[in-house]
Amino acid sequence: MNRGRRVLLKGLGAGALATALPTTMGAAQDASTAPHSTTDLIRNGKMKLSFRPYELQLKHTFTVAGNSRDTTPVVLTEIQYEGLTGYGEASLPPYLGESQQSVMQFLSKVKLESFDDPFLLDEILAYVDSIEEGNRAAKACVDIALHDLMGKLVNQPLHRLWGINPANTPVTSFTIGIDTPEVVKMKTEEAARFKVLKVKLGGGNDREMIETVRSVTDVPIYVDVNQGWTDKQQALDMTHWLAEQGVEFVEQPLPKTAVEDLAWLTSKSPLPIIADEAFQRLGDVADFQGVYSGINIKLMKSTGLREAQKMITVARALDMKVMIGCMTETSCAVSAAAQLSPLVDWADLDGNLLISNDLYEGVKVIDGKLTLNNLPGIGIRKRTA
Structure with a gap:
């Protein structure tokens, strides 16, 4: 079993592999010539995380029991790998207890360069979770970007x-x-x-x-x-x-x-x-x-x-x-x-x-x-x- 197949089995599971391969390879295609062959999916690249603050403008003042607001701060993330980009987001309503500053401080500690295999989500996300307690939205924006990247690497939507x-x-x-x-x-x-x-x-x-x-x-x-x-x-x-x-x-x-x-x-x-x-x-x-x-x-x-x-x-x-x-x-x-x-x-x-x-x-x-x-x-x- 080649390395690409091992990666997919480990990262997606056997059921998901059966879903992904027919579209990415094709039953009659050879892995060496398929445009999205599994041998080409994982190379020796490094993931690069970037992030920036953004302010969401609400169409109407939003009021719930306890507070009202016209904007919501977010932090937008990107994970680049081998020419592809996965997108993520941390939304930060007041009650969540996180801010753009706290999210960006957390993300500055995330070193994805130490991982050369973006399909190993359990390992990567366990590492991200271990950096600090709390910071749930900050962790979510990394998780979302990684899942987006994973789907793009096999050219399939996550639900599939x-x-x-x-x-x-x-x-x-x-x-x-x-x-x-x-x-x-x-x-x-x-x-x-x-x-x-x-x-x-x-x-x-x-x-x-x-x-x-x-x-x-x-x-x-x-x-x-x-x-x-x-x-x-x-x-x-x-x-x-x-x-x-x-x-x-x-x-x-x-x-x-x-x-x-x-x-x-x-x-x-x-x-x-x-x-x-x-x-x-x-x-x-x-x-x-x-x-x-x-x-x-x-x-x-x-x-x-x-x-x-x-x-x-x-x-x-x-x-x-x-x-x-x-x-x-x-x-x-x-x-x-x-x-x-x-x-x-x-x-x-x-x-x-x-x-x-x-x-x-x-x-x-x-x-x-x-x-x-x-x-x-x-x-x-x-x-x-």
């Missing part, structure tokens, strides 16, 4: 390498932030092409928010409270009212530290209770069985795609619901997360649609449904205008 059927992507919700009835009505009307809405609550005008949305549309609603409720009985009463309004689940209704109250609420609520702020990394999944009905996976919390895949597997084994979400992000991070979306129950991947200065083109929303393309890696290209 993972054996995921792109036809099974879910609809995505579109987020309506806390605001006045006039603005909420306007935003709801603007979101008419979406089949489900995600409404932020916890600002003291919860019933008004839902009633305003319902005055415009009868599509299903996801509710995200962002820890904005404090009383478990009032929370339970609200879940019953929300169920009558066509709400499908409630995300992080109580403070993440109120574990016993959350478990009580989950056991009595007519709606699933989903963990968001309380849920960060893989080790949290098993701890939340019985406390929540399910989890909301975000790449900026999970340190990227590698761990997000494992989270889905563990959650399914524990019979928990799975949602995949995002921060305010460009199409880079959103398209990366969308590669996993056919595996989940719900998707909230609209972060790129909330900004006016996206640098990339990637996953599309067609008739409310996430639609993956066949571009290699995470499925993005840079915008030309």
